[in-house]
Each structure stands twice: as structure tokens, then as C-alpha cells.
Amino acid sequence: MNMLAVKGLSKSFGGVRAVERVNFSVAAGELLAMIGPNGAGKTTCFNLINGQLRPDAGEIYFEDRKIQGLPPRERCRLGLGRTFQVAATFGSMTASENVAVARLSRERKLGSLFTSFRGSSGKETRALLAQVGMESQADRPCAELAYGDLKRIEFALALAARPRLLLMDEPTAGMASAERGELMRLVADIARRENIAVLFTEHDMDVVFRHADRVIVLADGELIAQGTPAEVRADAQVRRVYLGEEAAHA
Amino acid sequence: MSSSSVLIQFLNGLAGASSLFMVAAGLSLIFGVTRVVNFAHGSLYMLGMYLAVWLAERVGFWAAVPLAAVAVGVIGALAEISVLRRIYKAPELLQLLATFALLLLIKDFALWAWGPEDMLGPRAPGFTGAVEIAGGAFPQYDLLLIILGPVVLGFLYLVLKKTRWGILVRAATEDREMAGALGVNQRWLFTGVFALGALLAGLGGALQIPREPASLNIDLSVISDAFVVVVIGGLGSIPGAFLAALLIAEAKAFCIGLGYSQATLVIEFVIMAAVLVVRPWGLLGRMPVLARPGTAEPPFARPSLRLRWTLAIVAAALALLPVVSGGYTLVLLTDMLIFALFAASLHFIMGPGGMYSFGHAAYFGLGAYAAGMLVLREKFPMELALALAPFAAGFAALVFGWFCVRLSGVYSAMLTLAFAQIAWSAVFQWDALTGGSNGMVGVWPAPWLSSKPAYYFLTLLVCASGIIFLWRMIYSPFGHALRAARDSPLRAEASGIDVRATQWEAFAIAGLAAGVAGALYAFSKGSISPEALGIQRSVDGLVMVMLGGIQTLSGPVWGAALFTWLQDAAARNVDYWRAATGIVILALVLVLPRGVGSLLQARQ
Numbered sequence: 001m002n003m004l005a006v007k008g009l010s011k012s013f014g015g016v017r018a019v020e021r022v023n024f025s026v027a028a029g030e031l032l033a034m035i036g037p038n039g040a041g042k043t044t045c046f047n048l049i050n051g052q053l054r055p056d057a058g059e060i061y062f063e064d065r066k067i068q069g070l071p072p073r074e075r076c077r078l079g080l081g082r083t084f085q086v087a088a089t090f091g092s093m094t095a096s097e098n099v100a101v102a103r104l105s106r107e108r109k110l111g112s113l114f115t116s117f118r119g120s121s122g123k124e125t126r127a128l129l130a131q132v133g134m135e136s137q138a139d140r141p142c143a144e145l146a147y148g149d150l151k152r153i154e155f156a157l158a159l160a161a162r163p164r165l166l167l168m169d170e171p172t173a174g175m176a177s178a179e180r181g182e183l184m185r186l187v188a189d190i191a192r193r194e195n196i197a198v199l200f201t202e203h204d205m206d207v208v209f210r211h212a213d214r215v216i217v218l219a220d221g222e223l224i225a226q227g228t229p230a231e232v233r234a235d236a237q238v239r240r241v242y243l244g245e246e247a248a249h250a
Numbered sequence: 251m252s253s254s255s256v257l258i259q260f261l262n263g264l265a266g267a268s269s270l271f272m273v274a275a276g277l278s279l280i281f282g283v284t285r286v287v288n289f290a291h292g293s294l295y296m297l298g299m300y301l302a303v304w305l306a307e308r309v310g311f312w313a314a315v316p317l318a319a320v321a322v323g324v325i326g327a328l329a330e331i332s333v334l335r336r337i338y339k340a341p342e343l344l345q346l347l348a349t350f351a352l353l354l355l356i357k358d359f360a361l362w363a364w365g366p367e368d369m370l371g372p373r374a375p376g377f378t379g380a381v382e383i384a385g386g387a388f389p390q391y392d393l394l395l396i397i398l399g400p401v402v403l404g405f406l407y408l409v410l411k412k413t414r415w416g417i418l419v420r421a422a423t424e425d426r427e428m429a430g431a432l433g434v435n436q437r438w439l440f441t442g443v444f445a446l447g448a449l450l451a452g453l454g455g456a457l458q459i460p461r462e463p464a465s466l467n468i469d470l471s472v473i474s475d476a477f478v479v480v481v482i483g484g485l486g487s488i489p490g491a492f493l494a495a496l497l498i499a500e501a502k503a504f505c506i507g508l509g510y511s512q513a514t515l516v517i518e519f520v521i522m523a524a525v526l527v528v529r530p531w532g533l534l535g536r537m538p539v540l541a542r543p544g545t546a547e548p549p550f551a552r553p554s555l556r557l558r559w560t561l562a563i564v565a566a567a568l569a570l571l572p573v574v575s576g577g578y579t580l581v582l583l584t585d586m587l588i589f590a591l592f593a594a595s596l597h598f599i600m601g602p603g604g605m606y607s608f609g610h611a612a613y614f615g616l617g618a619y620a621a622g623m624l625v626l627r628e629k630f631p632m633e634l635a636l637a638l639a640p641f642a643a644g645f646a647a648l649v650f651g652w653f654c655v656r657l658s659g660v661y662s663a664m665l666t667l668a669f670a671q672i673a674w675s676a677v678f679q680w681d682a683l684t685g686g687s688n689g690m691v692g693v694w695p696a697p698w699l700s701s702k703p704a705y706y707f708l709t710l711l712v713c714a715s716g717i718i719f720l721w722r723m724i725y726s727p728f729g730h731a732l733r734a735a736r737d738s739p740l741r742a743e744a745s746g747i748d749v750r751a752t753q754w755e756a757f758a759i760a761g762l763a764a765g766v767a768g769a770l771y772a773f774s775k776g777s778i779s780p781e782a783l784g785i786q787r788s789v790d791g792l793v794m795v796m797l798g799g800i801q802t803l804s805g806p807v808w809g810a811a812l813f814t815w816l817q818d819a820a821a822r823n824v825d826y827w828r829a830a831t832g833i834v835i836l837a838l839v840l841v842l843p844r845g846v847g848s849l850l851q852a853r854q
Contacts, residue, residue: 050744052740052743071743072743072744073743073744073745073746073747073748073749074746076743076744076745076746077746081744082744084740084741084744088738088740088741088744089737089738089741090733090734090737090738090741090742091737091738092550092733092736092737093730093733093734093737097730100730101730101731101734101745101747102745102746104727104730105731105745105746105747106746109727110727110728110730110731110747110752111727111728111731112726112727112728113723113726113728113759114719114722114723114726115726115727116725116726117725117726117727117729117730119727154741157741157745158744158745160745161745161746
């Protein structure tokens with residue numbers, strides 16, 4: 001079954017076409033990598049799917065349900081999780097409080113005015129932190145954590161919503177290369193185990209070809225190729241975009 | 251209305267738009283380059299009026315107008331060099347507070363220099379008559395104003411498009427860092443822009459003297475009008491300011507023409523609401539670039555055991571106090587408790603909420619007025635009035651808050667001030683209901699509460715409970731959602747939190763709590779005046795919160811106590827308490843930006 005299907009998605013900013021008639025889909029449990037040079041429209045695509053931006057044209061289906069017009073929070077409640085290119089966490093809270101906020105949000109318990117905020121020490125919170133390898137940092141304020149750790153916390157935040165589709169915009173950006181492989185392995189493991197579909201962008205081609213089930217390639221806002229990692233690697237047009245004209249002929 | 255009077259009203263509107271445009275354009279220009287919203291811009295306009303009236307007696311009207319404008323420009327440059335230059339890198343809130351301090355200083359300067367009475371200006375020689383237009387008489391001077399608005403717009407356009415300086419200004423508006431990297435001397439560019447913006451405000455004021463007298467209240471009414479204009483037109487857009495000034499001035503002129511002068515405030519509000527719903531960044535504005543992430547606030551530590559004990563001991567001491575003391579001490583302590591609740595309610599939205607309110611007194615005052623009206627006009631028992639009045643404040647906060655949470659940062663701060671000014675004007679003008687400038691008298695508590703100790707106990711009980719409720723909420727799930735929305739709105743939305751609804755609810759809760767404080771205040775004094783919701787009270791609240799430290803839990807409560815005591819001492823000894831407050835704010839912003847509480851923390 002398709003978790004996500006995007007049809008004819010287009011968006012321009014003041015005459016500049018950022019995303020142009022893009023079609024693709026992600027199946028349940030599938031890891032789909034979206035690659036392309038800087039400015040290809042990857043983040044715009046993410047912001048359209050996540051609901052931060054409104055498309056000029058095209059349709060977005062989540063589990064065969066049209067989700068255009070829904071704000072990001074409602075897409076989250078349907079099961080569409082997201083992490084950002086620059087890790088976004090709640091800086092004034094500890095790691096476990098961060099996760100607990102996301103968890104209580106899922107349970108619709110954040111409106112309570114007079115009860116105490118318990119949940120940062122809950123079993124589920126601990127388990128989520130353990131899953132991303134951050135259990136030992138649970139009580140440290142996010143403002144003090146290293147950037148790579150923030151990326152992990154944000155991943156746990158997204159998982160706390162129990163998503164069935166995760167949009168991860170450069171999940172390993174800003175991390176050391178050893179750390180990158182490790183985090184991506186973690187994402188792939190969890191996604192496969194829990195049958196979560198993942199759509200991610202990534203500049204590190206090693207990471208892409210090692211973990212993605214399928215790859216789609218954007219250039220200048222248009223989808224120019226898609227297929228298995230091997231197919232995409234062999235695609236002449238992709239090589240041209242990435243390596244330049246001469247290299248492709250060489 | 252006949253077609254000729256429609257034309258006359260239309261021309262009246264155009265004449266009114268000119269001065270408004272000049273102030274708003276200056277405000278927009280300064281914001282575009284320095285990213286500072288100058289709360290003192292209305293004060294510069296006021297200064298332009300006073301200077302022009304004063305100079306006109308000495309050098310004649312036509313020399314006085316440009317001289318006054320230039321003088322205000324020079325004053326603006328001096329203010330930029332001495333204060334603003336030091337705080338361009340400071341958090342937004344401190345910048346707003348610093349310009350607020352300038353507003354207070356200028357007001358007291360005008361009071362000192364020209365006294366409290368309104369000053370009537372001369373008429374413009376050569377433009378004293380009227381011309382006949384479509385069968386009606388129209389002042390010649392107003393025709394001149396109608397022409398001057400577009401002339402200034404054209405002049406600004408030429409300066410910005412054609413001169414090298416203008417190109418630099420536009421570059422800095424687009425991208426401050428990039429302009430800096432290109433070798434633009436930012437210091438003098440900023441000073442120059444500030445001077446030009448101030449000059450425009452001064453010119454707008456000076457040109458207005460044949461039409462209305464210079465008065466000390468004009469600064470706030472002009473700045474709130476200017477805020478409304480730039481919010482409607484789009485902050486940073488000069489053509490937008492022109493368009494919005496026209497829109498507002500025309501709407502006002504037609505309200506007055508039709509005989510509904512009271513409706514001018516409402517119409518302003520309605521237009522702004524309509525524009526914001528359709529175009530949140532104004533008619534010609536663009537979405538502001540969001541502040542970069544990474545400015546995380548420290549967490550609010552859970553109250554330590556020591557703090558809990560301190561608070562318990564203070565509360566017990568306060569409860570026992572009437573045994574040993576009485577009279578004036580109790581009156582002062584009652585005030586301190588009321589303002590502690592007021593400050594805690596403001597802190598609730600500013601600290602954990604991250605929303606700036608420069609008009610929180612509106613809710614305090616509406617609580618007070620609602621209590622007074624329920625007792626005096628509806629003959630409700632005092633206890634019932636005290637219980638119901640805060641809901642009036644909460645309701646107002648619900649209505650105003652709906653708009654404020656749709657905007658962020660400085661936009662939202664401007665709106666809170668504009669709303670407070672609208673509420674103040676409504677109370678001030680609506681004589682029949684509120685007693686106008688005289689206020690209401692005879693708002694006394696029920697007999698069993700009328701003794702000083704009894705009312706003191708009631709205040710202690712209500713304020714302490716209110717503060718405890720607010721503090722509990724900070725650590726509740728809702729409080730965490732509120733902090734999440736402040737820390738990272740994008741992340742909060744992506745995690746399923748409705749950021750606006752959360753902030754809206756917090757705004758209403760804070761308004762309700764301020765309303766409780768206001769209602770208690772009304773019964774403690776026995777009378778209410780429009781000052782209860784004046785801008786000064788909003789500023790007091792801000793100073794209390796700042797004094798105690800915004801990112802602490804109990805700081806604002808200590809700040810309120812300290813400030814109330816200081817003000818009580820100062821009011822009896824200092825004539826210019828506004829200026830004194832202004833100096834305290836500037837000292838806080840420039841020397842102790844993290845509050846007095848930070849001194850204590852540093853020692854530990």
C-alpha cells in the first residue's frame with residue numbers, strides 16, 4: 001500500500017519554480033531517498049508534504065486520504081512525522097522533557113492546566129530515548145547537548161508521535177562521518193522493525209546507496225530519475241547533473 | 251450625505267493622512283534598516299509639535315516648521331548614538347524597552363519645558379482662509395497638507411532609488427549582514443536613517459500645529475495610530491504606509507462626517523482586523539525573516555526547597571502582619587500584593603509564553619472598570635462583582651489575543667500597545683458609561699471587608715492563590731506546550747501542538763489574572779480612573795518583570811514588591827517619576843539586562 005503519494009506537485013516563489021509537477025510515492029516500510037543538487041527543491045518538497053507550505057498545484061495523499069490544506073499539526077496526528085534540516089528541539093527543556101512533550105501531544109494530554117507534568121520519567125519516554133541511544137543524557141537540558149545528540153533527540157521526538165511516515169530532511173547533516181552512518185543505520189533499523197515509511201534527503205551518497213530501498217532524483221524542481229540505488233547510479237542524466245557533462249561521457 | 255459633503259469628507263481624510271503617513275514612514279524606515287521598532291516615534295512627533303509652536307512665536311510659522319523638523323532629526327540622531335547603538339545586538343524585548351524609556355523621558359522633558367497645559371499653535375500665514383469646493387468651505391491649509399503627503403512620498407522614493415545613500419539603505423533593509431560585508435559603514439548609516447525617520451516624525455508634528463494644539467497625550471495616540479498604519483501597510487514598506495494612512499484617515503474622516511466620532515476607534519480596529527485576517531503581514535508587507543534558532547532560554551527550574559520555604563515564611567509573615575502593624579503599611583502591602591499578581595500574569599505570557607505585551611494594563615483596567623460598573627450601575631453585591639469582573643478582562647484578552655498570536659515578535663508587541671491605547675480611549679471617551687476622565691467613585695468593598703486588615707487578608711488570599719495557580723500552570727502539561735511553542739514553533743507544530751491556540755489560551759489566562767488584580771485594586775482604592783489602564787501601568791508591569799528577571803519563576807513577584815515600594819517612595823519625593831522610571835529602564839537594559847535576580851545568581 002502507498003503510504004504517501006504525490007501527484008503533479010508544483011510550487012513557485014515569485015516566478016522561480018522551486019518544485020515542478022513532481023510525482024512519486026512511498027510504500028509502507030520503505031526507505032526512499034530524495035537526492036539532488038542544492039536548490040533542487042528538496043526542502044520545498046518536504047515543506048509541501050508536511051503542510052508548512054501550500055502547493056500551487058498538485059495533490060498529496062497520505063494513505064489514500066487527501067491531506068492538502070491540513071496544517072502540520074493535523075498531519076502529525078494522522079501519522080506524518082518530520083525532522084528538520086537544522087535540528088529543532090525545545091531548547092529550554094531536558095532531553096526527556098522534549099520527548100515527553102511530543103508523547104503527551106500524541107495522547108492529547110497537553111491541554112491540562114492543573115495537573116503536574118509527569119511523563120519525562122515515564123517508561124515510554126525512557127524507551128524512546130534508549131532507542132536513539134540517548135538514555136544517559138535524559139536529564140540534560142537540550143541547550144547543552146552536542147549537535148549530533150540534538151539530531152538524535154529530534155528523531156526520538158518524531159518517533160514519540162508514532163508516525164507511519166517520517167520525513168527526514170538531511171538527518172545526518174552537521175554530524176561527523178562515523179556518526180552519520182551510525183544514525184542512518186539506527187533510522188533504517190527502527191523503520192524496518194516498526195514498518196515506518198521514511199522519505200529522507202541526504203548529501204552523503206554512501207549513506208544513500210547503503211540504506212535506501214529506492215532513490216528519486218530532483219534537479220531544478222523536476223523529478224529526473226527514480227529507481228533502485230543501482231539503477232539511479234547508472235542513470236546517464238543523473239551522472240550529468242551530479243558530475244557534469246564531460247564526466248558523464250568519459 | 252450629499253455628494254458635496256462626501257467630497258469634503260474625502261478631502262478631510264486626505265489632509266489627515268499626510269501627517270500620519272510621515273510618522274509611519276519614519277517608523278517603517280527605521281525598522282527596515284535597524285530592525286528596531288521605535289516606541290518613542292510618537293514622542294518625536296509630539297516634540298515636533300511643541301518645538302514648532304515654541305519656535306513659531308520667535309521666528310514665525312514658516313521658519314519654525316523646517317527648524318522643528320531638523321531639530322527633532324538631530325535629537326533622533328543623538329538618541330541613536332547614545333542609546334540604540336548599544337543595543338542593536340540585544341534581544342528584541344530589550345530594544346523595545348529602551349525605546350519605551352525614551353518615550354517616558356521625552357514626555358517628562360516636554361512637561362518640564364512647556365508645562366501640562368495644551369499649547370495652541372499659530373495659523374499658517376498665507377493659508378488662513380478657506381476655498382469653496384463643491385459648495386462647501388475647505389481650509390486652504392488642509393489643501394496644502396494634501397499636497398505635502400505625496401510630495402514627501404515622492405521625495406523618499408527618489409532618495410531611496412536614486413542616491414547612493416538610498417541604495418545603501420535599501421541594501422541594509424534587504425540583508426543587513428551582506429551590506430555590512432560590502433563595506434557599508436553601518437554605524438553612520440544607522441544614525442542617518444534614525445535621523446531621517448525622526449525628522450519625518452518631527453515634520454509630521456510641526457505641520458499639524460495649525461490644526462490641533464500640542465499636548466502631552468499626543469505621543470501615545472500618534473504612536474498607536476502609526477502602529478496600526480504600519481501593521482496594515484506592512485512593516486518596512488513606505489508605499490504600504492502611505493496606502494494604510496489613507497485608508498485609516500479616510501475611514502476616520504467619514505465616521506466623524508457621519509456624526510459617529512466615537513466610532514473612529516472601532517473602525518480602526520475593524521479595518522486592521524480585516525486586513526490581518528486576509529494578509530497577516532500587511533497590505534504591501536512581506537513575511538518577516540524569522541529570528542535564527544539557537545537563542546534558547548534557560549529552563550525554569552522547579553522551585554527549590556529553599557524557595558518553597560522562603561515563600562511559605564513570607565506568606566506566614568504577611569498573614570501575621572496586621573497583628574503588629576496597621577494603617578499605611580497595610581495599604582502599601584495591599585498594593586504590593588495586587589501588583590505581584592499583575593506582574594506574575596504578565597510574566598506568564600512573556601516568560602514561558604515568549605510573547606511581548608506592551609499593553610497588559612488594558613486587562614488590569616478592564617477588570618477594575620468592570621468591577622466598578624457592576625457595583626455602581628448594576629447594583630451587584632461587591633463579592634459577586636469581584637468574582638465576575640475578571641471575566642470581562644479575560645474576554646477582552648480573548649478578543650485582542652486572537653490578533654496578537656497571529657503575529658510574532660515586534661508585530662505582536664505593537665498590536666498589544668495599539669489595543670491598550672484603543673481600550674484606554676474607549677474608557678476615556680465613553681463618559682456615560684465610565685465617567686470619562688473623572689472615572690468612577692464610591693467603589694467600596696462590602697461592609698465585612700471594609701476595614702483595612704480585612705481587605706488586606708482578602709487581597710493576600712486571592713493574590714497568593716492566583717500566583718500559585720499561575721506558577722502551577724507553568725509546570726503543567728499546558729505550560730510545557732507553551733514553552734515548546736516558544737522554543738521552536740516549527741517543531742511544536744510538527745509534533746501536533748496547535749501553537750496559536752496554546753498561545754491564545756495563555757494570553758486569555760494572563761488577561762483573566764490581570765483582571766483579578768484590577769478588580770481588587772478598584773475596591774482597595776474606592777475609585778477608578780482611566781490611568782488604571784493607561785500605558786504607564788503597562789510599563790510599570792514590564793519594569794516589575796524585568797527588575798525581577800524574566801527567566802526566573804519568582805523574580806517578577808519580588809520585582810513588583812520592590813518597584814511598588816520604590817514608586818511609593820518616589821511619588822512623594824520626585825516630581826518627574828516618568829523620567830525616573832525611564833532612567834531605571836535604561837539602566838536595567840544597558841547594565842543589568844537579566845534582572846536584579848541575576849545579581850543574586852552570580853553571587854552563588
